[in-house]
Amino acid sequence: DIQMTQSPSTLSVSVGDRVTITCRASQSISGWVAWYQQKPGKAPKLLIYKASTLKSGVPSRFSGSGSGTEFTLTISSLQPDDFATYYCQQYNSFGQGTKLEIK
Amino acid sequence: QITLKESGPTLVKPTQTLTLTCTFSGFSLTTSTVGVGWIRQPPGKALEWLALIYGDGDKHYSPSLKSRLTVTKDTSENQVVLTMTNMAPVDTATYYCAQSIRVVLAGSNWFDPWGQGTLVTVSS
Numbered sequence: 001d002i003q004m005t006q007s008p009s010t011l012s013v014s015v016g017d018r019v020t021i022t023c024r025a026s027q028s029i030s031g032w033v034a035w036y037q038q039k040p041g042k043a044p045k046l047l048i049y050k051a052s053t054l055k056s057g058v059p060s061r062f063s064g065s066g067s068g069t070e071f072t073l074t075i076s077s078l079q080p081d082d083f084a085t086y087y088c089q090q091y092n093s094f095g096q097g098t099k100l101e102i103k
Numbered sequence: 104q105i106t107l108k109e110s111g112p113t114l115v116k117p118t119q120t121l122t123l124t125c126t127f128s129g130f131s132l133t134t135s136t137v138g139v140g141w142i143r144q145p146p147g148k149a150l151e152w153l154a155l156i157y158g159d160g161d162k163h164y165s166p167s168l169k170s171r172l173t174v175t176k177d178t179s180e181n182q183v184v185l186t187m188t189n190m191a192p193v194d195t196a197t198y199y200c201a202q203s204i205r206v207v208l209a210g211s212n213w214f215d216p217w218g219q220g221t222l223v224t225v226s227s
Contacts, residue, residue, distance in 0.1 A: 001166055032211030036150075043199055044150065046215035050206075055215065087150055091211050092165060094142075094150040 002026050004033075004088055006095025012103040019075040021098045023088035026069075033071045035064055036087045038097075044087060048073065105129035107139070107200050107218035115190045115225050125183040125200030125218060132178050135159040138203040139183040140214055141174065143196040151196075155203055155212070156183055190225045197222045 003026040013019055023033060031051040036044035046055050048064035051071055061076040075082055083102060088095040111123035125139055132139060138157035144150050154174040155163040164172050173186045183200060198221055201214035 029211070030209065032206065032209050034213035036214075038150075043201075043217035043220050044214075045217070046213060049204075049213040049215075089150075089152075089213065092152045092155075092163065094152060097149045 002029060002090055002093055004090055004093045004095040006088055006098055008098060009096060010099045010101060012101045013078055014103045015078055015080055017078045019078050019082075019100065021073045021086055021088075023066075023071045023073075023095050024069055025071070025090060028068045029090050031067045032090055033064070033066065034089045035062075035073045036089065037082075037084045038087065039084045047086075105202060105216055107202060107216065109198060109200050109218045109221040111198075111221060111223070113222060113224060115194075115223060116227050117191055117225060119190050121185075121187045121190050121194070121223060123185045123187075123198055123200075123221065123223075125185070127181050127183070127200075127202070130202060131158070132156075132176055132181070132183070133158040135161065135207060136205050138205060138212070139176070140201050140203040140212075141183075141185045142199045142201060142214070142217075143194075144199070144220075145193075145196040148196075153187075153198075154185060157203070157205060192225045195223065195225045 005024045035048040038044040052064045085099045107127040140155040141153040156174045201217040203212045205212040
């Protein structure tokens with residue numbers, strides 16, 4: 001089975017920062033990665049699928065890229081509402097999550 | 104509008120079998136590209152993928168939990184049921200169901216939307 005390794009596990013950031021989260025697959029998965037945002041006590045929400053396709057309604061400051069084994073989620077200018085935990089997913093594997101904390 | 108909601112017991116004793124029901128609306132579970140998945144999250148920990156069932160009856164299970172899991176669907180009732188046997192305290196988690204959209208040729212999928220989740224505690 002493919003394993004997804006996400007880094008970093010925690011990121012201390014400020015409003016306005018550019019944020020990059022990385023997910024590495026244990027083998028090539030072409031472009032089939034999804035990214036989710038989860039806030040405390042809430043269910044995850046889909047942000048991006050097929051590595052770079054933004055779900056309708058998701059702010060354009062979110063973007064995804066990558067192929068093969070390395071994928072990134074980028075937030076171009078962090079907003080207060082973006083402090084959350086982010087997960088990557090490929091089929092039956094989720095990354096370990098990246099929590100964005102206030103610096 | 105697509106919605107999903109999990110239901111089942113909030114407290115289960117060790118060794119018991121857990122049965123959770125996902126009741127959904129806004130889509131039909133009748134095609135090979137649309138399914139319902141189960142994902143859990145222990146308190147303070149990461150998401151863990153459990154099982155998936157598609158409208159054509161195709162089922163997928165977590166390799167590490169496969170012997171304990173069964174997923175079934177009732178198309179007429181718009182429900183998907185997950186059973187997990189031999190529950191233990193380490194199975195304490197919030198259990199989510201979510202719609203899965205599959206890209207058949209790629210063997211991949213994504214989950215959207217998700218139910219609100221239900222917290223299941225395993226304790227004697």
